[in-house]
Amino acid sequence: MNSLNLKIIYRFLGLTAILNGIFMFIAVPFSMYHQEDAKYGILNAGIVTVFLGLILYFFNKPTSTNIQKKEGYLIVTLGWLILSITGMLPYLFTGEIPKIADAFFETLSGYSTTGSSILSDIESMPKGILFWRSATHWIGGMGIIVLTIAILPLLGIGGMQLFMAEAPGPSTDKLHPRISDTAKRLWLIYVLLTFSEFFLLKFAGMTWFDAINHAMATMSTGGFSTKNASIAYYNSMPLVQYIIILFMFIAGTNFVLTYFALKGKIYKIFQSEEFKYYFFGTIIISTIIAIVVLFYQDPTLKTTIDHPMIYGKVESAIRHSLFQVTSVITTTGFVSADFTMWSFFATAIFFALFFVGGSAGSTSGGVKVVRHIIMLKSSFLEFKKALHPNAIIPVRYDDKPVNHTIVFNIISFFIIYMLIFIVSTVILTFLGLDFTSALGATGSSLGNIGPAFGSVSPVDNYAHLSDAAKWFCAFLMLIGRLELFTVLILFSPFFWRKN
Incomplete structure (x- = not known):
């Protein structure tokens, strides 16, 4: 492989900054409408961001517009850093979050759709x-990189390498032979679902401002709320919570399946092995949690249903259980109740869910359901091979054999994921967190979940962490959002060698 095409990298980073700045300008009218001084800080942040982007874009005209894998990995990782560095400017310029460590943490938590605050x-x-x-949630949810490759053909640049590095999950299903058309369709679905949820939430009783914010946070599986109590603020409005449950579940579903559903091909959804595990797993686990909430709560813990019950205790237990299970599995991180107070058994289940994640090809983080399916199938096959050592038995997924390379990749991913989790937990204890909080913060940051356990529980936040711990958690959010390999490969010596 030849040397890196630096100009195409800088040019793409410039385009990323320009688009980020444009989104900042969209936030200005909200401050103007409410007559806030913050409008000046947000506007100045947008101007600086766009100006930086224009410099990078126009002063780096590449001789070749071909993007190889190395450039793809660099563009995605550096693009995410550019987003986070410029994205924290509104917080700094308005003085709402004056510390750089805090502003960067909040910003990367947004773009990575973690939702920790x-x-x-x-x-x-x-x-x-x-x-x-x-908006940082919404931009990061589908990935501004995918948004950008939708317009790259206008610039004479191909985007397949970028999509492979950015798209969540172990596979990249395409809706169209041209990758740019796939990106356009993904974003069209994303926008359509966001506005659908916005109108439904408004109809259910939210203000228009809260509705658009929660719609963006839901479809991105981000979890930032405009309320201190998160979705628990709406415990007296069950319809709001049911709408959010529905759209969290949709956001955690492979967007390719959502596309087929919108095209009327519903049968394709239930042909998907991953979706069946995802759907029935959510229902079964929610049922178990609901039973625990109703009958087996630990008496030393505070009551779970401590808010007005609209339709009775059973309905409330079912709704909150379904809400919290869906929120954690999809890594959205919204909170309707403090699930750490339900029982120690329920807490253990939620901790296990930290390592599940939604579907591949969704906006959710985590390991992803499909990886667990393939790992389990591969493990069970080892028992058969022990009895029949000469048999050639491939792992099958959706009734198709899975390439050994993909199986090895998935197993390697999980091993590295768990290794990072263990080492990071130890590091966070060194940086001042107790063991329970370190477990929770690591699992939450790496899985892009948000609320966790201990001092970072659903009723707490991350403000008390040391600056070093915040930077470290931000790093975990980044590698978790970009599926480990995209970032970690940059630290390998062979990545920088000329082949």
Whole structure:
């Protein structure tokens, strides 16, 4: 492989910054409408970001527009850093989050759709900042990289390498032979679902501002709320919570299946092995949690249903169990109740769910359901091979044999994921967290989940972490969002060798 095409990398980073700045400008009218001084800080942040992007774009005209794998990995990782560095400017320029460590943490938590926050009083924040905070979720949810490759043909640049590095999950199903058309369709679905949820939430009783913010946070499986109590604020409005449950589940579903559903090909959904595990797994686990909530709560823990019950205790237990299970599995991180107070058994189940994740090809983080399916099938095959050592028995997924390379990749991913989890937990204890909090913060950051356990539980936040711990958690969010290999490969010596 030849040397890196640096100009195409800089040019793409410039385009990423320009688009990021444009999204900042969209937040300005919200501050203007509410007559907030924050509008000046957000506007200046947008101007600086766009200006930086224009410099990178126009002063780096490449002689070749071909993007190889190395350039793809660099563009995605550096693109995410550019997003986070420029994305924290509205917080810094308005003075709402004056510390760089805090601003970067909040920003990367947004773009990575983690939803962890250092803010203690969210409702006191300017509306323009709250909108920008939710917008970072929405941008990161599908990936601004995918958005950008939808317009790359206009620039004479091909985007297949970028899509492979950015798209979540172990496989990249295409809706169209041209990768740019796939990106356009993904974003069209994303926008359509976001606006659908917005109108439904408005109909259910949310204000228009809260509805658009929660719609963006839901479809991105992000979890930033405009309320201090998150979705628990709407415990007296069950319809709001049921709508969010539905769209969290959809956001955690492979967008290719959503596309087929919108095209009327519903049968394709239940032909998907991953979807069946995802759907029935969510229902079964929610049922178990609901039974625990109703009958087996630990008496030393506070009551679970401590808010007005609209339709009775059974309905409330079912709704909150379904809400929290869906929220954790899809890595959205919304909170309707403090699930760490339900029982120690329920807490253990939720901790296990930290390592599940939604479907591949969705906006959710985590390991992903399909990886677990293939790992389990591969493990069971080892028993057969022990009895029949000469038999050639491939792993089958959706009734098709899975290439050994993919199986090895998935197993390697999981091993590295768990190794990072163990080492990172130890590092966070060294940086001042107790063991339970370190477990929770690591699992939450790496899986892009949000609320966790201990001092970072659903009723707490990450403000008390040391700056070093915040930077480290931000790093975990980044590698978790970009599926480990995209970032970690940059630290390998052979990546920088000329082949």
